Amino acid sequence: MEKVQKEMREAMQGKTKLEESDIPKFSYLNLVIKETLRLHPPGPLLVPRVCSETCEVMGYRVPAGARVLINAFALGRDEQYWGSDAESFKPERFEGSSVDFKGFNYEFIPFGTGRRICPGMTFGLSSVEVSLANLLFHFDWMLSQGMKIEDLDMMENSGLSAPRRSPLLVLAKPIIPL
Numbered sequence: 001m002e003k004v005q006k007e008m009r010e011a012m013q014g015k016t017k018l019e020e021s022d023i024p025k026f027s028y029l030n031l032v033i034k035e036t037l038r039l040h041p042p043g044p045l046l047v048p049r050v051c052s053e054t055c056e057v058m059g060y061r062v063p064a065g066a067r068v069l070i071n072a073f074a075l076g077r078d079e080q081y082w083g084s085d086a087e088s089f090k091p092e093r094f095e096g097s098s099v100d101f102k103g104f105n106y107e108f109i110p111f112g113t114g115r116r117i118c119p120g121m122t123f124g125l126s127s128v129e130v131s132l133a134n135l136l137f138h139f140d141w142m143l144s145q146g147m148k149i150e151d152l153d154m155m156e157n158s159g160l161s162a163p164r165r166s167p168l169l170v171l172a173k174p175i176i177p178l
């Protein structure tokens with residue numbers, strides 16, 4: 001958080017109102033969003049598919065008519081693709097990497113892939129960028145009294161969408177007035 005805030009506050013060069021046109025200046029913010037989507041895809045099982053023709057995938061026979069779920073959550077944490085620190089939040093892993101969420105890297109598909117890929121990807125991403133950038137630019141964030149980082153429950157509930165398992169309780173300290 002400190003690293004992303006430092007980058008943003010320096011790039012703003014004294015400006016106090018953040019605009020959408022400022023977003024391209026925040027390259028580390030972009031890595032933070034990617035890493036968040038890798039570890040916490042909001043649609044962890046994408047949208048269910050139905051197999052149209054019986055086929056074989058990696059030795060498994062998938063009959064026509066079978067419902068198929070793609071576990072994007074598990075793919076995003078698979079050590080085979082992400083290394084032994086797959087479970088760690090490390091935005092730097094995307095630095096200089098061509099791995100993106102546009103549907104061509106199957107280990108990272110928070111917006112799905114193929115012809116049913118999320119058509120709202122650009123809109124969704126802009127909304128996350130603008131809201132997160134404003135929250136980080138204007139405020140410093142602290143855990144509520146007595147709470148330690150180790151106490152944070154970062155798991156989600158299972159289901160079609162992935163809300164947090166426990167509410168996030170944080171204190172906002174205004175730094176740059178709105």
Ligand code: HEM
Pocket residue numbers: 041042043046047048109110111112113114115116117118119120121123124125128
């Ligand atoms: C960060 C924000 C968002 C994420 C992570 C997200 C993720 C997804 C995922 C995983 C799917 C299923 C894709 C698949 O099964 O291959 C999907 C489908 C879809 N999304 Fe999004 N989405 C986001 C924002 C939006 C927004 C803002 C809109 C509309 C304005 C939208 C509209 C849709 C629609 C209509 C589908 C169904 C497409 C189809 O079945 O053909 N999404 N989204």
